[in-house]
Amino acid sequence: MLKTTGNDLYKWACDLFPINRSITGPGVRETLLYIQNLFPALTIHEIPSGTNVFDWTVPDEWSIKSAFIENKKRERIVDFANTNLHVVAYSEPIDEWISYDELDKHLFSLPDQPDAIPYITSFYRRNWGFCLTHNQRLSLDKKTCYHVVINSKLEKGSLTYGELIIPGKSEKEVLLSTYICHPSLGNNEISGIVVTMGLTHWLTGLLDREYTYRILFIPETIGAITYLSKNYREMKDNTIAGFVVTCVGDDRAYSFMPSRTGKTLADKIARFTMENYLSKYDEYSFLERGSDERQYCSPLIDLPVVSVMRSKYGTYPEYHTSLDNLDLICSEGLGGAFDIISKCIEILEINQTYIVTNPCEPQLGKRGLYTLNSNSKVGDTINNLLAYLDGKTDLVDISKIIQADIFVCNETILTLLKYSLIKKNIKD
Amino acid sequence: MLKTTGNDLYKWACDLFPINRSITGPGVRETLLYIQNLFPALTIHEIPSGTNVFDWTVPDEWSIKSAFIENKKRERIVDFANTNLHVVAYSEPIDEWISYDELDKHLFSLPDQPDAIPYITSFYRRNWGFCLTHNQRLSLDKKTCYHVVINSKLEKGSLTYGELIIPGKSEKEVLLSTYICHPSLGNNEISGIVVTMGLTHWLTGLLDREYTYRILFIPETIGAITYLSKNYREMKDNTIAGFVVTCVGDDRAYSFMPSRTGKTLADKIARFTMENYLSKYDEYSFLERGSDERQYCSPLIDLPVVSVMRSKYGTYPEYHTSLDNLDLICSEGLGGAFDIISKCIEILEINQTYIVTNPCEPQLGKRGLYTLNSNSKVGDTINNLLAYLDGKTDLVDISKIIQADIFVCNETILTLLKYSLIKKNIKD
């Protein structure tokens, strides 16, 4: 197993952060090519604008070369070259001198966070706009006019996403999905991409994978809808668990977004893992959802998808502003998220169902497995496993019942398999 | 929808209170004719004495013209003309001079409530008797004899009940049952009749009724048994919920009698309604049952029937005495009961199951339904409904899950239906 460190993840984050991503366009492609360079098995798909995907239509492709607001002295007061958050995503092109009052209708700032630039989009309603700090906005001269330039294009093109399948012994599969549609944002974008890359690296090196892994780098919402409209049928039957990898970069919290029902295998594994291997985490309600579980868990899709996160979107003050940057995320944050999600996957892999092969207890002594504990208050793991491996109860539940660490249980399982005292039970 | 006010209900109560009802006889017919005059759709049924109804036999019909106890001075000490509670219901005729000691065996009074006349019956054991206040009883001269006259008849006749069917779109039906067999008693008789009349009035005017309503005005116990013996088969398959309307007249409490199992749709709707639209109510145990749920919920009948009440029978001191009169009930009491039971029915009517028509979230924007709330902590009702309308969960449960008022949910449901974003799901 090749593990990536938090430092590796942070380095990737630094490379990918500056790219101007949106739900379509060159920023998405540049991001995917960076990932493909490291993981050549990644397939990049292009879906033409205008394609019908369930209730939606793939939108026109957006690209932008430059954008700025300048005053009469030709001073650039706001310049897209400084940060790609300055322009409202999907802004139409414009090149005009307009009054302050007219400009003001197209400005977005945060009075409560006067030094932060907000992240604003207008994907499905044609518009243009600039985002700036509230302090910048207050410094504008209200009695003059401004030159507003957005050198963008909105034209037929395609929606781009990346897909990577890592086959396992079983056709049953696990979904990992992250999004690649936000410009320079840290916890709520880049962290998801680089932790998913780390998991891809680790899973590729994982020997004897039980499950097949379907790993997606897609634009949020429209990308998930597009992908599902093309792949839903084969996913429906095979997907046993899935994770939307998002908000996995800071070091302030661990948090959990359950699936819609809260009762899938993904929920069970995630809760078990977080309860046993984190000192603390917050569970949110599905009513507080906000990423692609909105599509994966929708009633007619109904996949078992959850999110295991650090600070959840919408819960931290820097969310969707320029303050959600490379200073907010850190190698400890990214590494901790990688560790807990990879632990979930390890537990998913070993969470099988076994059944004993002998009626009554087997004679452990003749195999040298007898542990002298006739007076111990609680029987040892080997005897307890032999008492509870009934072909119906999975290893997570047995680990809870017999109060033994699941990895210790799994070591004993391997011994019992070696002596043919148990066998794996194929679930219906 | 035509609503009746508490004042209307109280006026009806004043008209009906003085009639001398029993389980059979002219008082029952007079009561039913009063109701039929207001609701001509009411059918009055007569079932002959001697008819076998399950384990029972319809008894002889009882009628009474006058009754009194007079002393040697021909002073009427107790006179049925003053209140029809003075005679034990189903008393045999008598006209004799008897000693005080003999008389005393046939007197009923309440030592703990010396100014109240008890309500006593002897339906299935031939007897006669007088009910009086304990103070009256104490004033009798123990050394003299009394002239006892009960001018009653017990002879072949019939048991009378009223039935009113209000058809709806569905064959599935809701039962409303109240009793018409107690003489002048307020909370524990008249209130049930007039609130059921109010509900009949309101349901008749209700547009687009989903369900059919079966409304019964019947003598308690023998009437319910008689009715069920004739109509049980068609009720069994169609009845989704039912309410015994009883003790709905005073203004001191709200209370709930669950069905035998406590787990029917009627229980669920009643509890949901009372929890959400009353500040306080008491739930009793089925062990404390006492009205026709005894028949409707009996094991081989097993209909989903509950009672949503004001002060429950047996729990208030005036119960089954002359103090349960027109002063005990009031328009606020009757009106509050009408409101909560009609609210139960409204919720029953809208408590349908819907399923979304699109996989993934639909694009609300292109329909002008998009509500800008990307940063709101809890998604709004439209998005939450689209996330949870899975064709299995009914609106009551969804309202609980998404923490939104069920009537607000239903407004949004109507919008989603209009745009074909959901459809009604026919439950199996």
Place this chain on the structure above:
Amino acid sequence: MLKTTGNDLYKWACDLFPINRSITGPGVRETLLYIQNLFPALTIHEIPSGTNVFDWTVPDEWSIKSAFIENKKRERIVDFANTNLHVVAYSEPIDEWISYDELDKHLFSLPDQPDAIPYITSFYRRNWGFCLTHNQRLSLDKKTCYHVVINSKLEKGSLTYGELIIPGKSEKEVLLSTYICHPSLGNNEISGIVVTMGLTHWLTGLLDREYTYRILFIPETIGAITYLSKNYREMKDNTIAGFVVTCVGDDRAYSFMPSRTGKTLADKIARFTMENYLSKYDEYSFLERGSDERQYCSPLIDLPVVSVMRSKYGTYPEYHTSLDNLDLICSEGLGGAFDIISKCIEILEINQTYIVTNPCEPQLGKRGLYTLNSNSKVGDTINNLLAYLDGKTDLVDISKIIQADIFVCNETILTLLKYSLIKKNIKD
């Protein structure tokens, strides 16, 4: 019904205590002959050494005539004649003079309980050894040598057990299993044998037994495995509940060992009985199991077997030492255990399912069963039974629902059966 008293049980215990039992050999036979003398229906089975029983093999038979350690002065320091705990069970024969250092490797004592002789076995690993008090051990001269004699035999023979079937009206059966393989030990051996004998006596005299009783006197572990390998098939379909009768002799506690799942009929009956008829008891976890429920509840056997005990094995200081003797157990302890286990069986016998024969309530009055309680807050037992006997809910659950003693319920059940107002429902 013939009841045995605690005194009878204690007398049997005194007779059986001194016999040198082990998992095979003459002590087992002597014990079984004593029981057969009282209960001639007991069948004694002999299974030859070397027989394969599931994963195990019936071991050689062990017998011992004498054993001692003597010093150079020919003083017997340790003598099997004093207590048969002095020799490690299944010790090989030896007759040698050996040094203290060599002897010391074969001595077992308890430093924390210096006056207690431990009970030690070596059934499946050939060895020899002596058990003695720690004080005795400390008094040995470390610089001399000792004459060690164990006059034992380990040779082909058989494993012996006793089986007694008491037929009932139904093929469905109840298992009682106790063990006969420990030498002179009180609470953890003899108590189980004599309480099982008491139950046998009582069951034989019980009129109209509903169930068949399978009563086993077997060596622990290997005996249970041997018995199951021969009888499992017929037990599997018919056994509705079972009790391992163990640790039923002292008067310090009542305790309960559930089955593996904790959800069988045996668990339900035992918990109901202990909750209702004991002031206090401790429920242990199946993780603290230690007797033949290890075999009966193993996944591929999965019989509904529990233990209703006094002080549980492994929880009291005298356990598996010479202090677990006839002073530790007493007639009150044995009698209390007999009472609670026989109460479990009585409740199991009456815990049937009934269904009413009439739709609606029957007319009790015409049968003289009417109890005047129209004003009582909680209906009486007869009405409540008629309301809840739905053919699905068993008497234990109904007794809980209607808050009435199950034996009082059963008296009323007999009345209702007499009047054909209910009938027994045959469960699927």
